[in-house]
Amino acid sequence: MRIGIVCPYSLDVPGGVQNHVIDLAEALIALDHEVSVLAPADEESVLPPYVVAAGRSVPVPYNGSVARVSFGPVVTTRVRRWLNRGEFDVLHVHEPFALSVSLLAVLCAKGPVVATFHTAMMRSRALAAAQGVLQLVLEKITARIAVSALARRVQVEHLAGGAVEIPNGVAxxxxxxxxxxxxxxxxxxxxxxxxxxxxxxxxxxxxxxxxxxxxxxxxxxxxxxxxxxxxxxxxxxxxxxxxxxxxxxxxxxxxxxxxxxxxxxxxxxxxxxxxxxxxxxxxxxxxxxxxxxxxxxxxxxxxxxxxxxxxxxxxxxxxxxxxxxxxxxxxxxxxxxxxxxxxxxxxYDWPVVARQVLEVYAAAIEATDGRVLYQEWADPR
Structure with a gap:
């Protein structure tokens, strides 16, 4: 399977989401899948061979911390180029609502999209204020993963849908x-x-x-x-x-x-x-x-x-x-x-977690294929 994974936060600084993305990519590669990761990072950074740098990041306050993200026209062009070159069977984005490459990748995607939600922000007022943009993103997501019951609760209570609960892995x-x-x-x-x-x-x-x-x-x-x-x-x-x-x-x-x-x-x-x-x-x-x-x-x-x-x-x-x-x-x-x-x-061992993620990928691909077949039948043009 050809898998594209997007991390919204810079790989130049350590963090839980960054570690999750890298460990998941390596677990999937160990299971003989072809994986490419797109993430904010300086082009001069020493990165694993499967990582593509989306460009330098800027710090923004997020969830009580400071996240380093990448956004803008140049980054959008790089996201599109990476998607076109990858021809991925499935796109897996992390934290798709963060103002960074994950959100851009969802908006530019044409195939099945799996989104993983890590945070459990219960401030529904903030989510409601951005409901228009969120709706555009949600409509393009085929399947959702939440790393915890709290993160899943946000999907159910505030984002009009559920998610498969798959925990963070550990090596x-x-x-x-x-x-x-x-x-x-x-x-x-x-x-x-x-x-x-x-x-x-x-x-x-x-x-x-x-x-x-x-x-x-x-x-x-x-x-x-x-x-x-x-x-x-x-x-x-x-x-x-x-x-x-x-x-x-x-x-x-x-x-x-x-x-x-x-x-x-x-x-x-x-x-x-x-x-x-x-x-x-x-x-x-x-x-x-x-x-x-x-x-x-x-x-x-x-x-x-x-x-x-x-x-x-x-x-x-x-x-x-x-x-x-x-x-x-x-x-x-x-x-x-x-x-x-x-x-x-x-x-929580990564080989166990990675196989659970693969099941979600397969379901997303099947759902997308079925949707395409239905559209072709309904509109034979």
Missing amino acids: VAKFAGAPPLPGWPGSGGALGFLGRFTEPRKGFGLLRQAFVALAPHRPELRLLVAGPGRPEELYAGIPDELRDRVTFLGQVSEQDKARMLRSVDLYVAPNIGGESFGMILTEAMAAGTAVVASDLDAFRRVLDDGQVGELFATGDPVALREAVERLLDDEPRRLAYAERAGQVVAN
């Missing part, structure tokens, strides 16, 4: 087999956090408060942090005497992300909102690391209502500290969480 073997970083996790307990720690919705401030409260009573407790941002922003609020127990890796590669997750006793996800799935949780689970996460609906679903990880009251630094302390003092419980998580995360 289980890559995380399970990664070696820890030298000297980690150590004997005194190690906590981990990965993400944009300057974004309020990621909740890093809560973890920082918990660490500062716990560290004086646990002289060997350490914190390992990875993600974009300046060190001075990370260390703000951490007393001088504790700073040598906080290690900042900066922005890491996918390989080093796996090593980082294998290097801690607990992965902490203190997010306070704006999450539709929780990919970092499944990655930590694949790494065999016990998870402590805020009680967001998306996280609760991934952790099976607390059966495969510890949940704490969202936004409560005291509840977070107590949850971390309980697990640091209870190694059997940590190991039990990790064992159960390993069984659950097998359902």
Whole structure:
């Protein structure tokens, strides 16, 4: 099958949707399909051979974060050229309502279109305000995928349709087999956090408060942090005497992300909102690391209502500290969480997820072929 996949966000910066697109493409290639990915990226960027750069991106606020997208006449021309050259059996766009190449690809498409919705934005007023444009896009989408029940709910309640729920995938073997970083996790307990720690919705401030409260009573407790941002922003609020127990890796590669997750006793996800799935949780689970996460609906679903990880009251630094302390003092419980998580995360392994996506592709192609046959019968011209 010839498959075109469109990512709306720049591959020059890391992100959940970007990682999803690349991992899905590689899983489909491993299943002997021909795949091309179109995404915003500088033409000078080092990209996988199956990726086509749509051009430089610009930052725009989106879903409580900042997304780097590409739009405009030049980008539209590149999208059309890529579609014409690809002659794809199916086009798979991610986040088709983002003002970027995904939306342009849908509007330019002529064959079956599958759209994946990652976010769970429930602000129907914003969706209603753009209903005219959204309707044009929706009419060209043949089949929809939602990565979570929350993302699917948006389709049902606000976009006049349903979607097949297929979760984000995770490369289980890559995380399970990664070696820890030298000297980690150590004997005194190690906590981990990965993400944009300057974004309020990621909740890093809560973890920082918990660490500062716990560290004086646990002289060997350490914190390992990875993600974009300046060190001075990370260390703000951490007393001088504790700073040598906080290690900042900066922005890491996918390989080093796996090593980082294998290097801690607990992965902490203190997010306070704006999450539709929780990919970092499944990655930590694949790494065999016990998870402590805020009680967001998306996280609760991934952790099976607390059966495969510890949940704490969202936004409560005291509840977070107590949850971390309980697990640091209870190694059997940590190991039990990790064992159960390993069984659950097998359902998220990319070969499993990719085959579910292929079923949606096949249905979209069949539906489009049937539509064409009907149109030819109804109008023999």
